[in-house]
Amino acid sequence: MRDRGLRALDQVAVRAVGVAAAREVTDVVGPRHFLHAGPPLALDELPGPMRGAVIGALVFEREARSPDDAQRLLDAGEVTLSCNHETGGAGAMAGVVSPSMPVLIAAGDDGGRAFSPLNEGLGRALRFGASGPDVLARLEWMRDVAAPILNGALEAVEGIDVTALQAEGLRRGDECHNRNVASTAALIALLAPSIARVAPTSEDAAGVLEYMAGNPHFFLTFSLASCKVVADATHRGGTPGLVTAICSNGVRVGLRVSGLDGWVTAPAPVGRAKLFDGFTIDDACPMMGDSFITETIGLGAFALSASPAIGSFIGTTPEEARAIVEQMRSICHATSSRFLIPAEGFRGTPMGIDVTLASQAGIAPLVNNGLAHRQPGVGQVGAGVSRLPLGLFAEAAGDLAASSGEPDR
Amino acid sequence: MRDRGLRALDQVAVRAVGVAAAREVTDVVGPRHFLHAGPPLALDELPGPMRGAVIGALVFEREARSPDDAQRLLDAGEVTLSCNHETGGAGAMAGVVSPSMPVLIAAGDDGGRAFSPLNEGLGRALRFGASGPDVLARLEWMRDVAAPILNGALEAVEGIDVTALQAEGLRRGDECHNRNVASTAALIALLAPSIARVAPTSEDAAGVLEYMAGNPHFFLTFSLASCKVVADATHRGGTPGLVTAICSNGVRVGLRVSGLDGWVTAPAPVGRAKLFDGFTIDDACPMMGDSFITETIGLGAFALSASPAIGSFIGTTPEEARAIVEQMRSICHATSSRFLIPAEGFRGTPMGIDVTLASQAGIAPLVNNGLAHRQPGVGQVGAGVSRLPLGLFAEAAGDLAASSGEPDR
Numbered sequence: 139m140r141d142r143g144l145r146a147l148d149q150v151a152v153r154a155v156g157v158a159a160a161r162e163v164t165d166v167v168g169p170r171h172f173l174h175a176g177p178p179l180a181l182d183e184l185p186g187p188m189r190g191a192v193i194g195a196l197v198f199e200r201e202a203r204s205p206d207d208a209q210r211l212l213d214a215g216e217v218t219l220s221c222n223h224e225t226g227g228a229g230a231m232a233g234v235v236s237p238s239m240p241v242l243i244a245a246g247d248d249g250g251r252a253f254s255p256l257n258e259g260l261g262r263a264l265r266f267g268a269s270g271p272d273v274l275a276r277l278e279w280m281r282d283v284a285a286p287i288l289n290g291a292l293e294a295v296e297g298i299d300v301t302a303l304q305a306e307g308l309r310r311g312d313e314c315h316n317r318n319v320a321s322t323a324a325l326i327a328l329l330a331p332s333i334a335r336v337a338p339t340s341e342d343a344a345g346v347l348e349y350m351a352g353n354p355h356f357f358l359t360f361s362l363a364s365c366k367v368v369a370d371a372t373h374r375g376g377t378p379g380l381v382t383a384i385c386s387n388g389v390r391v392g393l394r395v396s397g398l399d400g401w402v403t404a405p406a407p408v409g410r411a412k413l414f415d416g417f418t419i420d421d422a423c424p425m426m427g428d429s430f431i432t433e434t435i436g437l438g439a440f441a442l443s444a445s446p447a448i449g450s451f452i453g454t455t456p457e458e459a460r461a462i463v464e465q466m467r468s469i470c471h472a473t474s475s476r477f478l479i480p481a482e483g484f485r486g487t488p489m490g491i492d493v494t495l496a497s498q499a500g501i502a503p504l505v506n507n508g509l510a511h512r513q514p515g516v517g518q519v520g521a522g523v524s525r526l527p528l529g530l531f532a533e534a535a536g537d538l539a540a541s542s543g544e545p546d547r
Numbered sequence: 548m549r550d551r552g553l554r555a556l557d558q559v560a561v562r563a564v565g566v567a568a569a570r571e572v573t574d575v576v577g578p579r580h581f582l583h584a585g586p587p588l589a590l591d592e593l594p595g596p597m598r599g600a601v602i603g604a605l606v607f608e609r610e611a612r613s614p615d616d617a618q619r620l621l622d623a624g625e626v627t628l629s630c631n632h633e634t635g636g637a638g639a640m641a642g643v644v645s646p647s648m649p650v651l652i653a654a655g656d657d658g659g660r661a662f663s664p665l666n667e668g669l670g671r672a673l674r675f676g677a678s679g680p681d682v683l684a685r686l687e688w689m690r691d692v693a694a695p696i697l698n699g700a701l702e703a704v705e706g707i708d709v710t711a712l713q714a715e716g717l718r719r720g721d722e723c724h725n726r727n728v729a730s731t732a733a734l735i736a737l738l739a740p741s742i743a744r745v746a747p748t749s750e751d752a753a754g755v756l757e758y759m760a761g762n763p764h765f766f767l768t769f770s771l772a773s774c775k776v777v778a779d780a781t782h783r784g785g786t787p788g789l790v791t792a793i794c795s796n797g798v799r800v801g802l803r804v805s806g807l808d809g810w811v812t813a814p815a816p817v818g819r820a821k822l823f824d825g826f827t828i829d830d831a832c833p834m835m836g837d838s839f840i841t842e843t844i845g846l847g848a849f850a851l852s853a854s855p856a857i858g859s860f861i862g863t864t865p866e867e868a869r870a871i872v873e874q875m876r877s878i879c880h881a882t883s884s885r886f887l888i889p890a891e892g893f894r895g896t897p898m899g900i901d902v903t904l905a906s907q908a909g910i911a912p913l914v915n916n917g918l919a920h921r922q923p924g925v926g927q928v929g930a931g932v933s934r935l936p937l938g939l940f941a942e943a944a945g946d947l948a949a950s951s952g953e954p955d956r
Contacts, residue, residue, distance in 0.1 A: 309856035310719045310729040311889065320719040323732035327760040330739040334752040343743040343752070351736040446889035447718035456890050480720065480855035481865050481890055 143375025143396055144472050144490050147435060150371045151247045152364040153297035157289040159281070161237035163253050166225045168237060170201055170211070171218040175233025175428045176387025177401040178221055181212065185388030185423050190267025190514020191234035192217060198264075198274050199236050205269055223383050223394065226370070227253045228362040228428035230355075231265035231510055232388075239277065240285035244300060244363035250374075252366035256280055256288075259353040267514030280349075287346045290336035291329045298328055300364035303357070304437060305476050308444040308487075314361045315429055315438030316506040316521055317448040319354035321361070326350050358429065365431040372396065372435075372490075379538050380471070381491040384430035384505060384526065388423050391526060395493055395534045398541065402534045409507045409524025412453030417519040422509040425524065430505045436474045436489030439504045439523055440466050444479040444487075452506065452521045462504055462523065463488065469496040469503065493534035502528040552784025552805055553881050553899050556844060559780045560656045561773040562706035566698040568690070570646035572662050575634045577646060579610055579620070580627040584642025584837045585796025586810040587630055590621065594797030594832050599676025599923020600643035601626060607673075607683050608645050614678050632792050632803065635779070636662045637771040637837035639764075640674035640919055641797075648686065649694035653709060653772035659783075661775035665689055665697075668762040676923030689758075696755045699745035700738045707737055709773035712766070713846060714885050717853040717896075723770045724838055724847030725915040725930055726857040728763035730770070735759050767838065774840040781805065781844075781899075788947050789880070790900040793839035793914060793935065797832050800935060804902055804943045807950065811943045818916045818933025821862030826928040831918040834933065839914045845883045845898030848913045848932055849875050853888045853896075861915065861930045871913055871932065872897065878905040878912065906944035911937040 139145045160167050167173060172195050174188055184192065193208040196217070202208035211217060222229050229235055233255070241253040255265075258276055262268040292298065303321055307313075310320035330347060337343035350356045373382035378397030385392055392401040406424035413419065432438035442448070442459040449455060454462070463479070471490035478484040491503055507524040511517060548554045569576050576582060581604050583597055593601065602617040605626070611617035620626060631638050638644055642664070650662040664674075667685055671677040701707065712730055716722075719729035739756060746752035759765045782791035787806030794801055801810040815833035822828065841847035851857070851868040858864060863871070872888070880899035887893040900912055916933040920926060 310721075320729045320732065323729065323736040326736045326739060327732040327756075330735060330742075330756040330760065331753040333739075334743050334746070334749050334756060337743070337749070340743050340746070340749060340752070343749070344740040347736075347739040347743060351739065449889065450893065456892055480858065483865055484859065 139472060141377050143372050143377030143380050146248065146371035146375045147368060147489055148472065148475055150250070150368045151299065151301050152244050152367045154242055154292055154300050154360050154363065155245045155297040156243045156292050157240050157256065157285045158243060159238050160235045160241050163241055163243060164225050166220050167235060169199065170216060171220065173222045173225055173227060173229070173233065173235040174219050174387065175222055175229050175231065175426060176385045177390055177392030177403050179387045179389055181215055181217060181219065183389050185426065186512050186514045187267030187423055187426065187510045188232040188234065188388055190269055191232035191264045194264045194269025194273060195234050195236035197269060198277050199238060222428050223385055226251065228366040228431050229255050230257065230358055230362065230429045231427045231508065232267060233428050234264060238281055240281055242359050242363050244367050246367040246371055248371050250367045250371050252363050252370060254359045254363035254366065256285070257353060257355050257359045259349065262515060262517060266510050266517045269515065283342055284346050284349055287333055287337050287342060291332035294332035294336055295328065298325065300360050301476065304361060304364065305478065308441055308477055309480055311445050311447045313438050313441045313445040313448060313506065315432035316452060316508060317445050318357040318361065321357040322350065322354055325357050325360065361437070362429055362431055365435045365437065368435045369431055378542065379493050381434055381493060384434055385428045386425040388426035391425055391530070393530050393534055395538065398534060398537055402530050402537065404527040404530045407524060407527060409522055411509050411520040411522035412451070413520035414518070421511050421519050423512045425507060426510055433503060433505045434491065436477050436487040438506045440489065441477060441479065441487045443481055452523055454523060465501060466503060469499055469501050493531045493538065496531040497535040500528060502526040502531055548881060550786050552781045552786030552789050555657065555780035555784045556777060556898055557881065557884055559659070559777045560708065560710050561653050561776045563651055563701060563709050563769050563772065564654045564706040565652045565701050566649050566665065566694045567652060568647050569644045569650050572650055572652060573634050575629050576644060578608065579625060580629065582631045582634055582636060582638070582642065582644040583628050583796065584631055584638050584640065584835060585794045586799055586801030586812050588796045588798055590624055590626060590628065592798050594835065595921045595923045596676030596832055596835065596919045597641040597643065597797055599678055600641035600673045603673045603678025603682060604643050604645035606678060607686050608647060631837050632794055635660065637775040637840050638664050639666065639767055639771065639838045640836045640917065641676060642837050643673060647690055649690055651768050651772050653776050655776040655780055657780050659776045659780050661772050661779060663768045663772035663775065665694070666762060666764050666768045668758065671924060671926060675919050675926045678924065692751055693755050693758055696742055696746050696751060700741035703741035703745055704737065707734065709769050710885065713770060713773065714887065717850055717886055718889055720854050720856045722847050722850045722854040722857060722915065724841035725861060725917060726854050727766040727770065730766040731759065731763055734766050734769065771838055771840055774844045774846065777844045778840055787951065788902050790843055790902060793843055794837045795834040795839070797835035800834055800939065802939050802943055804947065807943065807946055811939050811946065813936040813939045816933065816936060818931055820918050820929040820931035821860070822929035823927070830920050830928050832921045834916060835919055842912060842914045843900065845886050845896040847915045849898065850886060850888065850896045852890055861932055863932060874910060875912060878908055878910050902940045902943035902947065905940040909937060911935040911940055
């Protein structure tokens with residue numbers, strides 16, 4: 139591909155190289171300065187799960203003695219928030235990152251770097267806004283026990299090729315956004331020998347291996363950090379009009395587009411969902427998280443036909459999955475040469491979403507979406523494939539035309 | 548399903564419960580009495596790879612001081628061979644099992660048990676007839692280090708549900724015969740914590756985890772032992788005319804059929820193959836191994852459309868894979884309720900091959916096939932999907948009609 143942005147999107151290879159406290163990776167975080175998912179938002183706008191996560195992070199960082207105390211700090215405006223995406227990171231769901239939280243570090247062969255917070259696991263978790271003693275105890279164990287072992291194991295193997303694992307994931311029925319179970323197992327197979335070697339005790343090794351194996355989304359952190367490296371390289375590539383981030387903060391969904399400064403935003407939709415038993419659509423928080431970065435680089439919904447097994451989880455048939463991927467081809471500039479769909483005879487996934495193509499075709503991208511409960515700490519209530527607001531793309535295309543001095547086509 | 552044989556085929560659940568020396572699992576093996584793959588054959592008929600494996604096993608068991616010495620014993624007829632399948636086992640390729648070799652033990656919820664030798668890994672291996680010092684050193688390490696750790700880990704987790712792993716394998720692009728890479732990783736994820744705990748040293752734990760992770764077919768042993776338990780339960784079910792084993796010894800391919808005693812055999816074909824670089828079809832040994840037991844219970848070629856990624860390995864397109872599974876439905880009595888193909892909207896795989904249906908339709912089953920080099924120790928030269936000789940099914944159907952006193956239809 140001659141185009142520099144598309145070439146980066148297709149070819150930048152990314153390795154997971156370490157795990158460290160967020161404060162060692164970025165100086166944007168501080169004692170009461172945390173990161174969050176999605177485009178910027180004000181403290182008084184925080185949706186329930188994100189508010190819960192900030193409260194939990196304040197207690198975790200010992201800035202508050204209790205959740206009540208943390209709530210007072212938050213209501214008094216004594217907290218600063220910045221976006222993951224503007225800090226070189228990407229986090230699932232609330233995506234809240236505080237200074238001592240362990241994050242995975244990914245490095246691209248173009249010199250780019252990005253991070254993503256380690257995934258806590260299923261059930262009650264900070265990323266859904268839970269902040270109870272069990273949630274904080276797990277975060278402390280992740281910080282004190284798991285993070286140094288994982289970092290040591292990654293160093294021992296001289297990093298893991300995440301883009302290769304994603305490509306192999308498509309051969310194993312993962313789309314590397316909402317289905318990560320096979321890639322998680324692949325990652326365990328690659329790291330387990332070194333984990334056994336570097337852990338201070340066999341019980342610590344066993345604990346870390348159980349933590350990884352007990353969470354089918356453990357790989358998601360790796361996928362997000364890798365996608366963020368690739369997307370940032372694409373953004374720097376300078377081809378105007380390519381989507382280089384899709385993210386949402388539970389209030390507004392945002393697009394980052396190469397050639398445009400800042401964010402194009404729209405109210406966040408709840409999206410189409412297959413709800414877990416016992417929940418209604420009124421329980422769901424509108425779209426939230428940075429994990430749509432996977433769709434940005436040709437995974438997730440853009441690779442849905444590689445993952446027929448996800449159908450029972452998100453409520454799609456194999457035919458719908460194929461139709462979705464086919465439709466996404468019409469708003470993309472290229473076909474991946476490395477993310478191949480075996481069931482389509484190893485044809486690449488569509489990649490390089492162009493805001494003008496989407497706007498002209500009247501086709502907004504689809505994204506795989508996990509839905510959090512509106513209330514902090516309840517957890518996930520469903521999953522689905524959701525259409526982004528078309529207005530985002532019309533606005534971005536207009537801004538682009540205006541900035542280039544051309545009339546809006 | 549009302550039919551007892553088909554019900555067993557569909558429902559017997561199998562757990563991997565331990566690893567032990569073959570002599571502790573069956574008293575058929577002895578100092579110079581080994582097991583082999585396929586239907587019975589005489590010492591002077593042994594194809595190259597099987598002959599090499601017997602020679603290696605004699606040295607491994609210290610019955611011979613050298614391969615030359617072993618060859619003299621073999622040529623003097625001082626070795627006895629029995630079939631795996633008649634001893635409750637199933638082994639890939641040459642399938643040679645000697646008394647101190649470690650075998651996996653599988654137990655069905657119907658009380659049935661079966662075993663399969665641990666897979667040595669890629670490259671030079673006894674199952675392809677290699678018997679050099681490297682091959683024997685690895686077997687010794689497997690016997691002395693890996694086997695007790697794996698046994699301890701299996702006991703610590705109270706066994707592993709192999710039929711559930713096979714079902715999940717189909718969701719991860721494995722057909723559990725020629726593609727086992729995702730299921731191998733799943734198995735590592737399940738066992739790694741216990742391996743870390745039970746290994747005498749962290750280096751032993753790391754060594755066992757590397758051995759498992761370094762072999763994309765490690766799971767095959769588990770798959771074969773499990774399929775053998777299910778197939779034996781089906782055989783005991785008594786429904787006449789169901790295929791309950793397909794196996795080959797490199798000279799003759801054999802069928803075991805419920806309601807018939809002994810084996811129906813035909814000359815082993817080489818089959819259709821996609822050859823690895825540098826080999827021609829003349830290098831290939833005719834079909835060899837017990838691993839076609841997977842097709843017998845609705846996996847392997849009978850689940851090929853669940854494994855589009857295998858196409859580049861065996862030379863099939865996704866369309867051919869779907870057509871193969873569809874054709875196999877026409878000679879099977881039932882559809883699996885647990886082995887589901889996500890890309891077919893979670894339709895079950897065909898199972899319960901009926902010799903009369905196959906004979907009448909003129910359609911012999913297809914099997915996935917790994918091809919060994921004719922010469923001992925060279926290794927695998929290719930893989931493919933191969934048609935069994937139709938004559939086997941006509942003969943079995945005739946025998947069945949004769950034995951039931953009915954005229955051959």
